[in-house]
Amino acid sequence: MIKDIILPDLGEGIEGAEVSEVVVAPGDTITAEDTILVLESDKASMEIPAETKGTVTEISVAAGDEVKTGQVLIKVEVSESTDTIVEEPVLSEETEQIKKPFEEEKPSKTTRSEAVENTSSSDNVFASPGVRRLARELGINLQIIKGSGPKRRITKNDLNGFIKMQMSMSSGSLSAPQPVVDFSQWGDVEIQKLTKIKKITGERLQQAWQLIPHVTQFDEADITNLDVLRKEVKKAGAEKGIKVTFLPFLMKALSIILKEMPEFNSSLDHTNQNLVLKNYYHLGVAIDTPSGLTVPVVRDVDKKSVFELSDELMDLSSRARDKNLKPNELKGGTFTISSLGGIGGTGFSPIINPPEVAIMGVSRSAWKQVYDKTSKEFVAKFIMPFSLSYDHRVVDGAAAVAFTSRFSEILSETDHFNN
Secondary structure, X not given: OEEEEEOOOOOOOOOEEEEEEEOOOOOOEEOOOOEXXXXXXXXXXXXXXXXXXXXXXXXXOOOOOEEEOOOEEEEEEOOOOOOOOOXXXXXXXXXXXXXXXHHHHOOOOOOHHHHHXXXXXXXXXXXXXXXXXHHHHHXXXXXXXXXXXXXXXXXXXXXXXXXXXXXXXXXXXOOOOOOOOOHHHHOOOOOOOOOHHHHHHHHHHHHHHHHOOEEEEEEEEEOHHHHHHHHHHHHHHHHOOOOOOOHHHHHHHHHHHHHHOHHHXXXXXXXXXXXXXOXXXXXXXXXXXXXXXXXXXXXXXXXXXXXXXXXXXXXXXXXXXXXXXXXXXXXXXXXXXEEOOOOOOOOOOOOOOOOOOEEEEEOOOEEEEEEXXXXXXXXXXEEEEEEEEEEOOOOOHHHHHHHHHHHHHHHXXXXXXXX
């Protein structure tokens, strides 16, 4: 039996990657754990396992090729006597319901084996005959739709959601094509190709800006006492070889607020009619790398100490710059924080990282003279400016102000960071 090994889902924001090395060759005997090729995406380098046992009969890609999720990588002859189970797509109840409107056009009753054959084709997309027919009539490539059914099967709702998204995008004013300008007519120029991560990030940010109604709330926090605590923790961390910045404290503060205000830790579902509230707190952290912006995810922030978060951030930052992050470390975030405090600036409006509904931007802190109502004098305070961009479909202005006010309050009370 010949089995196609396809490129699996590589994680949120990674639609494809470039083949940097093909490890196997026709005739090689492989096991499920063997690496068949190495990919380099805009965010990480990764090894793709065979996930089956058998003999390689055909290589469908080569070094330098661009591959996308669902694309055939190699073909493997799987022996019937091996323990490997070749899973076939099973027709669900939903599939049967979708198929019914078209049954009258069939000359005879369809057997299960015929139905399975109809649901799978050379493009390696699982979908019912009804969904495939509608996609063909509308000229829609099912390869670009992410299925939500078993084995990433594309359901009727997935197709309808894609159609609605396309209609929504086309109903607005289309951007004019970029004019061709010969800049060299005014002086010397140099052409520098964008890195893959910058191109992919740019496309995602442009789409997010177009589809999400952004609003940004600006605020400040008095971190005078937190600065004292951070310096104490920094000294203790240095003895353990752990670098402690303000970021872990900010992440801990966010985990507290996200529990209190769950709408900020949510996502709209594919219909945009329901809010998915998440009872886990995985924060994406924007990291600047030589290739561009990368956002690895720190999981279960609410359950980790400042030291644990600091140690994890050091590891993620190092591997992000070396492009050694794993695909799973780039997905599953519930809220993102982008800190430019170490670089400078007094404020900025970060763009939301879909499917999240909010993102925080932190700028450089500075000492300022602040009027104290109690002493009726101006006193020096260490002030941190920050901003909160939010999806106005989910969050209103009053809730955003309550969020930033609570964030400032938590940062001023250092007892929140004792654990």
